[in-house]
Amino acid sequence: MLPNKYILYSEAFLLYTMPRRPMNKKWIAAIAVYIGLIATCVIAVYAVPSVRGMLEKTYIAEYGSIDVKDEVSAFIVRDETVYVAAQPSTINRLADPDKLVKAHTHVVELTPDADAAGPGEVVSNGEKEDVSPDSNTENYGKYTNVLNELGDSVKSTEQGYNKGAGYVCYYVDGAEAKLSTDALESLSYKDYKALTGRKAIETPEKSCGEGYPIFKIVKNAKWYLVYYISNKKAEKYVPGETVIIDANGTDVEVTVSQVLTGRKYSKITLSCKSFFDGFFKVRNLDTTVTLRRAEGLVLQDDSIVETPEGQIGVFVKNKLGEHVFKPIAKKADDGSRCVVFSDLYVDEGGNYVETIATYDEIVCEPTEEDLASLNAPAEEEAAQESAEGDAAGDQKASKDAAEKDTSKEQKESE
Secondary structure (H helix, E strand, C coil): CCCHHHHHHHHHHHHHHCCCCCCCHHHHHHHHHHHHHHHHHHHHHHHHHHHHHHHCCEEECEEEEEEEEEEEEEEEECCEEEEEECCCEEEEECCCCCCEECCCCECEEEEECCCCCCCCEEEECCEEEECCCCCCCCCCCCCHHHHHHHHHHCEEECCCECCCCEEEECEECCCCCCCCHHHCCCCCHHHHHHHHCCCCEECCCCEECCCCEEEEEECCCCEEEEEEEEHHHHCCCCCCCEEEEEECCEEEEEEEEEEEECCCEEEEEEEECCCCCCHHHCCEEEEEEEEEEEEEEEEEHHHCEECCCCCEEEEEECCCCCEEEEECCEEEECCCEEEECCCEEECCCCCEEECCCCCCEEECCCCHHHHHHHHHHHHHHHHHHHHHHHHHHHHHHHHHHHHHHHHHHHHHHC
16 A cells, blocks of 8 residues: 555646646636726825825806895885775876876866766776676676775865875775885784785776775885795895895885894895886785895805804815915805905904905815814914913912022021
């Protein structure tokens, strides 16, 4: 029997001389993937700064403008007086609509006419129509609701003269009595909604019955625009400031009269003395309120950070790829973007501060390292104050020790 070592040699020889099978393709692929992973790791280790630079999000600070504005649905409040006919009459309008007239102006010419409109009848466009309760005509009760809501606030006229100065209007809606400037404080959102949720109707043009509205005078004084927005949006409003509303394509300057903050919503009241086309016919105004318009360098709000001292600013990427903090001062902010000063601005203390410039590369998302650097000056200042305190303490201790030694020497000499 052969020794064990010869058996082992024989097996090794057979394995070496046996024909070899080709390597499995799966193994080849696995080895290739493995080598690729190693190469990727090597590249990543030596090229991390370059990769970070490629993935880093930045944008260029460029000159532009923004409007800080709100889209609102507002209620119009103004002082108005409705005049009604003292008797059935034919009508001849003497004053043009929207015209400013003095007191005691002959606005319409009223000619008494018993046949103009009998009981339960109203004349519209010169034609008499039955509007009795038994009638189904579309004009039945045309002014009934309006007159019921106006109550005793109307003024009766026999000849068509006005008593107070103002603008002439030939439309009524019934809210004239309640939606006045005296009621600004007392009316709730529901009240405003109920009073303005209606369309104005034209007063009779040819003839009318007794007690029917024939014209309206809108007082030439301040009128108000009331609307409700979230408390967050209301923070932008400052009483006394001038803002701009879009009135049918025309910019109208108005003043922030009052801001009343509630639990979730704030009541904004704007005042104005300018009038625009169509103003006297409407109660609601869907408009854009522009609080501020500013020009300068436009920045994204998400890129702005704040130092522990309360200074806002951004990180600018310089030519070496370093992130440098630059303080900024806002002109206006619309909630997502802001306009800031360029090159220099004057702070609250009257000092000139160097800030960002046109075409600076702004870092969108500052790193934790960047944010940590904002605390460094404060920490250095605290350390310096601590060191100065320690030095002062040591100096005081040395002084006390010297004075003690001097005192001791004097006593010994005595």
